[in-house]
Amino acid sequence: MTARATPPAAASPASWEEHLFPLHAATEVDALWRAVLPLLRAAFAPCVRVTLFLGHFNMREARLVFTDPVIKQSADWFRERGRINPFTPYILSHRRIRHYIFRDIVGPREEFVRTEFYQRFARVEKWDKGMSGLCWDGDEVKSMFSIYRAPREPDFTSDEVARLHAVLPHIETAIDRVQKLQEERLHRKVLEEFNRYIPVGMVLLDWELKTVFANNEALKQCTIWNHGRQAARGLASREWFELPASLRTACEQIRGEILRLNAKDRFAVPPGLKRVPHPELPGCKASISVLNATPGLLAKPGFMLVLEDRSQEREPTAGLSEGAQRLLWTVSPSEREIALLICEGASNAEIARRLSKSLLTIKKQVTSLLAKLGVPSRARLMALLR
Secondary structure, eight states: OOOOOOOOOOOOHHHHHTTHHHHHHOOSHHHHHHHHHHHHHHHTOSOSEEEEEEOOSTTOOOSEEEEESOOOOOHHHHHHHHHHOSHHHHHHHSTTOOEEETHHHHOSHHHHTTSHHIIIIIHHHTOSEEEEEEEEETTEEEEEEEEEEOTTSOOOOHHHHHHHHHHHHHHHHHHHHHHHHHHHHHHHHHHHHHHHTSSSEEEEEOTTOOEEEEOHHHHHHHHHHHHOHHHHHTSOTTTTOOOOHHHHHHHHHHHHHHHTSOTTSOOOOOSSOEEEEOSSOTTEEEEEEEESOOTTOSSOOEEEEEEEEGGGGGOSOTTSOHHHHHHHHTSOHHHHHHHHHHHTTOOHHHHHHHHTOOHHHHHHHHHHHHHHHTOSSHHHHHHHHO
16 A cells, blocks of 8 residues: 555644744845745745745746755756746746646656656755645736645645645745836836936935935045135045034034924925035035925935035136037036146156146056047047047
């Protein structure tokens, strides 16, 4: 008589629901996987393997695959596994299906173990049965997970299918949140890179007046505000960056006005920008506005500072062609200044002397300037700007 596998004991809600807390706290993909793994192992014990698939494009293979235990095989092995995988065609022909049990696709065990897929892959991974849950974005899979069981372990029951449908919405919500956060970080990175080189100083402060972002021109302008134009030429702006005291005081005054508002009233701040001129340097001024002030938002307001030095408007670019001026607009003001001196025929040593900077700093800035404008030499730069 053949011994029958003992059905798995039903997982109590407490045994797997306790794993929901780290799942819903995850903000990164690795943390998401670290939360999904124990959740699925607790909800569907026993299981020999758990896999999470993320980042599908147009019903293609997942770009991110996490599996435990780790499978130590070559990339060619995984490619071939994907090629003859019997589950992908089934998913393609059953769009928006929320789960499937492996036996419904590959047949009973005695048939499955004779297939090429089992012989080459499933047997290596030590499973012969499994179940998957799928999350969809319209007609395209956006993520899925699979739980696998070894030959000595029982197949999945209707109670476990019901449990999968209880767990699936939690995992889908967590995946959607992490994906949204990644998209927001990507967009922020793109905007930061865009803003980093525009010729207007921009500083973003949080509620505590800590710097969230400052572009290259802001670093330079803050150094000018704190040390004067002449001294600032010889200082590394990033190393000497500090929010000017007068601008900090202005932000504190705005913050005080916000705190004096009745918390139950509709949130409002004084209209317009707060403009702060430099007390000693003509042409240097800053504008301060409040960010994130919409009623109902959980985030505390922040502050956007725009710093300008109107004295730079006297730069001798008027004699350049319109195309040359557009090119110079794509680099930082410091690099623009160097480009103009190169066009005058100045050497690196002469530029360093005239700008009160070290020769090494000028060499680095010239290299950066040439790379940004896509020219291989100073001579080509001079030809480009003429």
